[in-house]
Amino acid sequence: MAATINPPPRNDLFPFELVRPELERVEISIREQVRAFDPAVEPYVAYICNTSGKRIRPALAILVGGAAGGVTDDHLKIGVILELIHMATLVHDDIMDGANTRRMVPTANAKWGNALSVLLGDVLFSHALTLATDFNSIDICRKVGNAAREVCQGEIIQTQRRFDLTFTKAEYFRVIEMKTGALFAAATGLAANLSGMDAEIEARLHSYGMKLGTAYQIYDDCLDLVGSEEVVGKTLRTDLIKGKLTLPILNLLETASEAQRIKINKRILDQEPLDLPILLGIAEYEGAIERAIDTALQLLVDCRADLAPLGKSVHSDALAQITWFLAGLLEKCRK
């Protein structure tokens, strides 16, 4: 647990605050995307583009830009493109989950039904990939397209392997690298590319984003189990209900007694939701969460090392701060 030995440096501001002006320009640009659409389609796109979001992917692209010689319009643009892909996947996620609200407002499927929402996700998706052609770089287009494909593939495997006892930890890591890591890694890697960094540094920044995204997904998976809905502000325990075998559960299946494992396995095989009280009653449950947190913290240690080629700057410092911020959130998941 090397990650928790060094106390995180004091940082009262969330690291994204450093690039607040640039993020505001991203926000404006996202809203302006509606202009690319047919007037009849605009209102639907506008509804999605006016919803808020943490804009993690744009923030990462901007911070890498700042740390690699200076933020340019290109960094904002790649942020917008990757955020649009992320938004398209959320529109489709909400259909699949039958979700009625996201961030306090009705989802597209709740407002206009599934048929229109499938198409709305598609149109956002195709727009984002078309927008990537503005860079006049085949390399960028290919990497954006590959990242989009990875996200969809990760989601397919996750959907396919629900309630599946043969799902391994290696497969879990592969899925979260695809569904969450790929877009984080595209943001940081492509931002380095757009700053003219060489392929080796681009690969290191890609690796930073991949590990950060993976750690973030593990945090999200732990939060689904240990978080309080009032504090987190979203519906929790959904992974259990949907039969998603996340890292804490896979850890638990590894260490639970034979009798407990048989009990959990039976529910999974019967495709019954895993019930939190059942899990809480298992002695090894807390340790399973702890170990998932430790895994995420180790990823954060590793991704910090990937920042070395950037040298010291307020922006590279903010990229490190993000990892400490997430480490802090992970620590709060401990009992």
Add this chain to the structure above:
Amino acid sequence: MAATINPPPRNDLFPFELVRPELERVEISIREQVRAFDPAVEPYVAYICNTSGKRIRPALAILVGGAAGGVTDDHLKIGVILELIHMATLVHDDIMDGANTRRMVPTANAKWGNALSVLLGDVLFSHALTLATDFNSIDICRKVGNAAREVCQGEIIQTQRRFDLTFTKAEYFRVIEMKTGALFAAATGLAANLSGMDAEIEARLHSYGMKLGTAYQIYDDCLDLVGSEEVVGKTLRTDLIKGKLTLPILNLLETASEAQRIKINKRILDQEPLDLPILLGIAEYEGAIERAIDTALQLLVDCRADLAPLGKSVHSDALAQITWFLAGLLEKCRK
């Protein structure tokens, strides 16, 4: 009705027969796309890639290639890319329509449910757009992306304007140009581009595809009303049930008596399916179909003229034959 004055030349072979070997290579290439996917995702993609289809878009790209100096691998590739986009939209269409079978086999949603099928469409879509980067041409990537976006936009407007009495003919043409014309036009226009034709000839071939696609969609819309399910081999009368106001219906609303129009309008306003017996009972119904057929035939006359820059060849002749073939199908829709 200039289109029917010249008798179509004798042609016993469907014009695609000329490029049967190239279409077989397209078929193999479509099946080989599964290799680009994660092994866990492969079986789903393989299922879709192994379904048959008319492969109209690849055939058009190949024929234009042949007429513009010779078919190359690039023509086959653009055909595969556009067909994959078309296949992705069919996967999503089947979800929206709740369709259980397509071409005699279960749809993806019937086999694996809506959630997985949404993602399967997405992954095909992102793969097709990524594949376009193989051309190392930003221009091609942009045009493929734009065509994909047009298809989705056309489908959105169509979905949105069901049971909508304010839907105009101008809007109808815009919708079918987007949802069907765009990919036909991309096939013929980009094939000319890949043959090194100048922008003006590319525009003419793009126009050929756009008009052909539009005429084809009008034919499909007429067939939905006048076809026999046994002969056509698919479920018909679905446009009426879904409240899609197609050209024959828009024609009918223009010419029906006040009393008849009120009757039809009421059903549309109440979102009740339009019933074929009701339509058949209206004196102007036959004329409405006839005029839709005439409109499509005129589009075919116009698109034949767009072939002029290609000069005479077996391939350009086949491109003309396609229009005559479709004209023949349209004539069969007359009473």
